[in-house]
Structures are given as structure tokens and as C-alpha cells.
Amino acid sequence: MSDITGLQLLSTLAQDGRLTVSLAPQTLPAPTGHEVVLRVEAAPINPSDLGLLLGSADVENAEYGDGYLVAQMPAAAVRAMVSRMNMPLPVGNEGAGTVIAAGDAPEAKALLGKRVTCVPGGMYAQYRMVDARACMVLPDGATAEQGASAFVNPMTALGFVETMRAEGHKALVHTAAASNLGQMLVKICREDDVPLVNVVRSPGQVALLRQIGASHVVDSSAEDFADALAAALADTGATIVFDAIGGGTLVSRILAAMEQVASAGASYSRYGSATLKQAYIYGALDLSPTILSRSFGFSWGVAGWLLTPFLAKAGAATVERMRARVRDGLTTTFASHYKGRISLRDALSRNVVLAYNARRTGEKYLILPN
């Protein structure tokens, strides 16, 4: 078959800190071997995509044109991004689409005409060449929208529970817990009988999570937050937290509350309790610094948590078990909800950019490239 041409979205950072995001035509050669060509039908904008797409560029005051935007990146961010300088980078971790061309390998040919989901990067495009072996075929009747977010959020939520178990904790805390990912985690923990403390930032989010069956939901905007959090931690025995926010004092306050629970009734030690309190920061909804008061003894850890290294460490058997569970629960446990559906061109218009870049909990956008 002949070459296929379509639009793709590219993000390019220039030496002077000007970030250009634009639509550009891309021509795909005929696939060979295990390659297949996808007609991309739906790709979500996850917080993890925004770092590459826009970073901390000033989109408020950017220049918006037909099919492009140019925004200034802060000097500090530019210094941290030296290695992407002047490289047009495709964006979009994951998505779903239909296989319209395939290489000669049987695994590739078997996918022709099938709707699949995958996480190859560069999915903000009309067409994408991917490896057939990295694709998951969607269940019969599943829409591209249902399959678009089958990887990042579901595997991350499952990864939290796996990490909790592997490190010997028996309950966990999650922040920004009203997110799509947070809602999945509520369902997973209910299915697995794992106690979960959900930390959210408004009464509306409390109601939302209670509605889907969450037992422990605490609102960090409430006056009694500290007491409610300590009570939930005492109730569940949670000593590990997964934090999507990153900046500010929340992680520190949660560790301090864990320490308060751990040392209640114990004899005094100047070094704090012997209970290990662990925080994993997996997101950066707040880009400001993490402030740790260290009012929680010496038995604590705070670390970055990222899906890819976690999966590499977990091993093939664990990953396959996790993927099978996602496949089985695609339209139930792992269903995603979207605030809006946009085209590739919409993704570069001011109002839409400001909306999806606000990273509001539970307001995820979906790109429909075709």
C-alpha cells in the first residue's frame, strides 16, 4: 500500500525560550514486519502529557495563530530542558484507534481492521506507526473513547496498590483523589479490600467520591482537616501516600499526621516513632516547591514515583496480570470521564488551551484527531 499522510502535533523549544506548538503534516511509509499504522481516534490529555506539550510556558500571554501557538518558557525551565532544544517533539502518550495497515508479521496482520489501544507516545496525530506487539485489542463493541485511557491511569492506580503491598504497608492515602485516576483507585481498593484515605480539595469532591462508594474522604479545605485526617489514618493504618500535587505543605502535613497516629501511646523517642512513613510524589499539579517540616521523626521517605520504572521493576508477570485486569474492567472499574472532546486544531486555540492546561481535578480533555 502507498504512503499515508496526516497531521501531527509537535512541540519545539527554541534557544531563546520560545515554545512553538504546531500542526505539521507527517507522511508514514508502508509498515513492515511488526509495524502497524493506526488511524488515531481518541487520545487523552493527561497531566503527564502537559509537561512535554507546554511545560510551564506562559500560555496566558502566548501568540495564537491558525494551527500554532508561541509561548515564552521561564528561564529556569529552559535551563532544565537543554536536551530538547530545537527538537520538534511529538506528544500524546496514549490513545486508541483502528489498524489500517500492517507489516508482514502474523502479529501485525492479525490486527488489521481491529480497534486497539496503546501507549507509544506521539498519539496527538491523525496516524501513528506502532509495534503490533505493544497493542491491546479492545473488547468487541468498545469505543475508541472507552479505550483511549487504558494505560496511564489504570496501570498507575494498580501500581499504587502493588507498591503499597510490595513495601509492606496495609492501607494507603491518595491526594487529588477526585481525579479520573482517583476514582479508579477507589474502585480498585474496594474490590481488593484495601483501606484507602482520599484527600480532596472541596466539598463537591467529597460528595463525588462518597457517591462512588469511598469510605474515607477528607477535605483539605475544611477547618477540621487535621483532625479528620488523623482519624482516617488511625482508622485505616495507612502509612504510605501517593501524591499528585507535589508543591506546598500537603505531603508534610500527611506525614506529620501519620507520625501523630504512630506515636500515640508509644513511649517518647527523640527520633520519632519507628514506623516508616512513605510519600511518593507522582504528579506536579502544583509546580511550587515541596515544603517538608520534618515534624515526623527520622523514619520517613519522600520520593518520585513514575509508571515506567515501576513496571520495569515489577516484572513481566505482574504487568501482564495488571493489563488483563484493565482489559476486563475497561468500561467499569477503569472507565474514564471527559470534560470535553476537541480536535487537533482546537488543542491550539486559546480558550481550549487555558481550559485543559488548568489541570483541574476531574476535568480531563480528549483529543479526537480525525
Next chain:
Amino acid sequence: MSDITGLQLLSTLAQDGRLTVSLAPQTLPAPTGHEVVLRVEAAPINPSDLGLLLGSADVENAEYGDGYLVAQMPAAAVRAMVSRMNMPLPVGNEGAGTVIAAGDAPEAKALLGKRVTCVPGGMYAQYRMVDARACMVLPDGATAEQGASAFVNPMTALGFVETMRAEGHKALVHTAAASNLGQMLVKICREDDVPLVNVVRSPGQVALLRQIGASHVVDSSAEDFADALAAALADTGATIVFDAIGGGTLVSRILAAMEQVASAGASYSRYGSATLKQAYIYGALDLSPTILSRSFGFSWGVAGWLLTPFLAKAGAATVERMRARVRDGLTTTFASHYKGRISLRDALSRNVVLAYNARRTGEKYLILPN
């Protein structure tokens, strides 16, 4: 033999936040079994003792009397110390002295008249009952002063190198590196051929460490600190730091410099380099919050590090190997230096309290209780 009476130092926190430190007579019964009674001859004031002795109490404005002081503890600190409320706590982790009475067990009797070092707590006292099996006999001719600090600093410095190796790093960074502990670490790393980056806070400290043979010394007060640090990290390949300071931005700046080195020449990843950068906070010379900019990707960890849990995890064989090395190097590699020698009564006088509580690097005080 009859009972022995001597003075001991006690620290008591009252409900209203008033901290009283005072001298009180203590009567020790005749030792039995494995017990021995030490006449304490020298006990250092380590930063780890100050937390229990004074914490963050306002010693500047305290009331000082003959053999006591009363200082106000900040409300936040009082809340964190509920479990020590109204309990008179003995202080002083480690020290050296001569065995003047022993129980019937052969291990105890064998120590009679010997000068030993140990880490039982409560060593700010004229006499102390300890377990003979936890004592280390000092080499012939060694003074109590030479043996007083044979545990906390030497085992901590050795513990850093053990931790570095166990976690797969090949070089390390140490902050407040001009301390007694830091000087031991310089000698250990030279003996073991482990590359070490020393971070200090003044040109005088640079000179001091160079004098004892340190190769990499960077001064955080110098204008070129960031560049000098990055160069030293590139030179050594250090990806783990042990930090005595705790508060402020230093840990964050060191992790960022490690990331800068790790990602130099690598292809861009929005998640940062895959190199794990680890910081352990083992002290609190600065009690203010730890500020993490998170400008170092997602492959990082910051955690508390404490000697006792480390030794428990390391296992008996490792601990015995470490102790033997300390014994062999007591007057060379592991020699301590003191700014001043004080009596138990001096330890409660205003000028002396302000001096030792200033926690100035390299200005350690030694209590001579008899």
C-alpha cells in the same frame, strides 16, 4: 558493695511547655548478673543529644539557677512531644568511664577496673549502670576523652559508606562536612578509595578539610558554588548525599546538580534522567523546613537516616566488622576534637548552654562529670 550515689542530669517537659533541665542525685544499687557500674569520665554533647536535652526550647531567654535551667518550648514542639510529658529523662547517648563495680557474671567481672566506652543513654551522670556485654574495652593507654565518642560519629560515618554500597552508588556527598563526623568520613573514604564530595559553609572549612587530605571540597557560601558542585559531582559520579543540615534548599540544590550531571548529553525526557538520586537527612542543624524544588525529574528520593535502625538492618556481622574498625582506629581515623570541656554544672550555665547549643560545625563540647 554498698549503693553508689552521684549526680545525674535530667530533662523534664511540663504540660505548659516549660522545660526544666536539672541536676539530681541518683542512687545505684549494687550491680547483679551482667550489670556493671561505670564512673563516667567523659561524655560528648552530640547534636543527637541536644534534641532530648533542650529541643527547640528558648535557651536565650531561659531562667538559669544553680544546677538548673527553665526554658519555654514552642507550642508546636510541645504537641510533638506529648509522650515525654512530665517524665524526667536522663540524657547523653555515649561516653567512656571506668568500671568500679560488677555483677557476678564472668563478662561483668572481667571488666572490673577497666576503662570502657558504651552507648547506653543517660551518660550525663557521675555514675551509670550498664550491661557489660554492650561495653567496648578501650585499648591500653587510651584516655576516657579518646574513647568517649567511639560510637555515634564513627558508626554513623561508616554507616554512610555501607549504605552507599548497599544501594549501588559509587561515590557520595556529605554536607556540614567539616564536623568531627565529616573529618572521620574524609579519612574513611581515603582508606577505602571511595570518592567523596565535601560540602562546607566557609573558606576556613575548605582549608581544614584540604589539610586532612580531602580531594573535593565545595563551599556553599562561594559565588561559584553551583558550578563547583556540578564539576565535583561529574568528577566523582556521586548520586547519594548524606545531609546533616535538614532545613533550607541545600538538599534540593544538590539533587538538581546531580540531575544536571546525569542528563548531560542524554536525550531529552520530560521525566528527567533515569539515574536515581538519593538524599538522606541524618541531622537537623537547621530546624526550618526542607524545601525541594523538584527540578530533578522523578527518579529521586529524600529520606530520614538514623543509626539505630541502620545497624538493626545491617546485621550483627556487619556491625561487628564496623566496631572492630573503630577500635583499631580510635586515636587515628576516629579521633574526635573538642572545643571545650565542661562539668555537669557548667552544662546548665547560660554562656556554656548558648555555646554548645549553637551547634557550630566542628565545635563539639565534652562533659567530664567527675
